[in-house]
Amino acid sequence: MKKHLILWMLLLVGITCFAQDIAYLEDMNVPYYSETERKQDAYLAGRCVLDVYYPAQVKDFATVVWFHGGGLTAGEKAVPNELKEKGFAVIAVNYRLYPKVRCPEYIKDAAMAIAWVFRNIERYGGRPDLIFVTGHSAGAYLAMMTGLDKQWLQRHNLDADRIAGLIPLSGNAITHLTVREERGIKNTQPLVDEFAPLYHVRPDAPPLLLMTGDRELEMIGRYDENAYLQRMMKIAGHKNTVLYEFDGYGHDMTAPAFPLLVEFVRTTTKTLRP
Numbered sequence: 001m002k003k004h005l006i007l008w009m010l011l012l013v014g015i016t017c018f019a020q021d022i023a024y025l026e027d028m029n030v031p032y033y034s035e036t037e038r039k040q041d042a043y044l045a046g047r048c049v050l051d052v053y054y055p056a057q058v059k060d061f062a063t064v065v066w067f068h069g070g071g072l073t074a075g076e077k078a079v080p081n082e083l084k085e086k087g088f089a090v091i092a093v094n095y096r097l098y099p100k101v102r103c104p105e106y107i108k109d110a111a112m113a114i115a116w117v118f119r120n121i122e123r124y125g126g127r128p129d130l131i132f133v134t135g136h137s138a139g140a141y142l143a144m145m146t147g148l149d150k151q152w153l154q155r156h157n158l159d160a161d162r163i164a165g166l167i168p169l170s171g172n173a174i175t176h177l178t179v180r181e182e183r184g185i186k187n188t189q190p191l192v193d194e195f196a197p198l199y200h201v202r203p204d205a206p207p208l209l210l211m212t213g214d215r216e217l218e219m220i221g222r223y224d225e226n227a228y229l230q231r232m233m234k235i236a237g238h239k240n241t242v243l244y245e246f247d248g249y250g251h252d253m254t255a256p257a258f259p260l261l262v263e264f265v266r267t268t269t270k271t272l273r274p
Contacts, residue, residue: 022055022056022058022085022087023055023056023057024053024054024055024056024084024085025053025054025056026051026052026053026054026079027051027052027054027124028051028052029049029050029051030049030050030051030052030116031045031048031049032048032049032050032093032112032113032115032116033045033048033112043096043100043101044096047094047095047096047097048094048095048096048109048112048113049077049094050077050091050092050093050094050113050116051077051078051079051091051092052089052091052124053079053084053089053090053091053092054089054090054124054125054126055087055088055089055125057125058087058125059125060125060126060127060130060273061087061088061089061125061126061127061130062087062088062089062126062127062130062131062132062164062265062269063088063089063090063091063117063121063126063127063130063131063132064083064088064089064090064091064132064133064134064167064261064265065091065093065113065114065117065131065132065133065134065143066079066080066083066090066091066092066093066134066135066139067093067095067110067133067134067135067136067138067139067140067142067143068092068093068094068135068136068138068139069135069136069137069138069139069140070097070137070138071137071138071177071178072097072098072106072138072141072176072178072179073097073098073099073178074097075097075138075139076094077092077093077094078092079092080254080258082254082255082258082259082262083258083261083262086262086265086266087266088130088265088266088269089121089124089126091113091117093109093110093113095109095110095113095142096109098178098181098182102182103176103178103179103182103195104195106142107142107145107146107152107195108152108155110142110143110145110146110152111146111152111153111155111156112156114131114133114146114153114158114163115153115156115158117131118131118156118158118162127273128162129162129164129272130164130269130272130273131162131163131164132163132164132165132166132167132264132265132268133146133147133163133165133166133167134166134167134168134169134261135168135169135171136169136170136171136254137169137170137171137251138171138172138176138178139169139171140168140169140170140171140172141168141171141172141176141197143166143167143168143171144166144168144171144173144197145195145197145200146160147160147163147166147205147206147208148160148166148197148200148201148202148205149194149197149199149200150200160205160206161204161205161206163206164206164207164268164269164272165206165207165208165209165264165265165268166205166206166207166208166209167209167211167261167264167265168208168209168210168211168226169211169212169253169254169257169261170211170212170213170218170219170222170226170251170253171197171226172196172197172222172225173196173197173198173225173226173228173229174190174191174192174196174197174198174221174225175190175191175192175193175195175196176195177220179195187220188220190221197229198225198228198229198232201229201232201233201236201238202236202238203233203236203237203238203239204238205233205238207240207241207268208230208233208238208240208241208242209242209244209260209261209264210226210229210230210241210242210243210244211243211244211245211246211253211257211260211261212226212243212244212245212246212253213245213246213249213250213251213252213253214245214246214247214248214249214250215245217248217249217250217251218250218251218253219250219251222251223245226243227243229241230242230243244257244260
């Protein structure tokens with residue numbers, strides 16, 4: 001469904017700033033692979049780290065896992081300012097990039113990072129049943145692949161349905177353009193295979209909040225991919241897939257998306273928290 005600029009502006013005004021008086025701490029460059037794996041691969045050791053930004057002296061908070069964009073070829077972890085001081089933790093993840101690695105290594109990294117969060121967030125004060133996975137562009141693709149294709153987290157003895165919510169911002173729903181590039185497929189040729197979130201449509205997936213820019217201003221077909229994913233999830237019987245399209249915004253559509261992301265995390269947390 002199409003949502004207009006006024007909607008997110010009203011949400012932005014309505015989101016309270018109750019968390020601003022809470023102190024926040026950062027744990028930087030934490031490796032999420034084992035020491036043995038890091039010793040075997042220097043690129044993995046340097047690249048596969050994450051930053052934990054969390055509220056101090058607070059218990060049972062929610063956590064947002066954030067994967068950066070960059071087409072699976074570039075980008076660097078950073079906690080978005082728009083997600084700071086919102087009462088929840090944010091974990092910004094680096095992952096390995098093409099051409100130094102090829103598909104599915106970056107998906108494996110994303111799953112390993114999510115598994116690390118499930119195993120470790122309690123020692124920071126967070127609840128493992130309140131973990132949300134999100135990202136922009138390539139990061140959104142990784143969020144969808146790890147949340148919809150259950151095999152990646154099953155490798156870590158985790159059920160992807162434990163994720164509290166998936167919040168991809170302008171992600172490829174078909175096979176990612178870089179995965180297609182690796183195979184010599186041009187970016188105007190669509191492909192839906194096992195490396196497409198669309199391939200893994202299922203009714204029992206976590207709640208899914210899809211957001212894109214304007215269909216006429218976005219990257220090639222990005223809105224249409226997400227609209228088709230929403231439609232197929234509905235047909236499959238999924239009860240909680242929502243799509244927002246931001247009029248007047250292109251691929252860089254995070255400004256209107258962040259307030260909705262924050263509200264989604266807060267609303268879902270209230271629902272799940274006893």
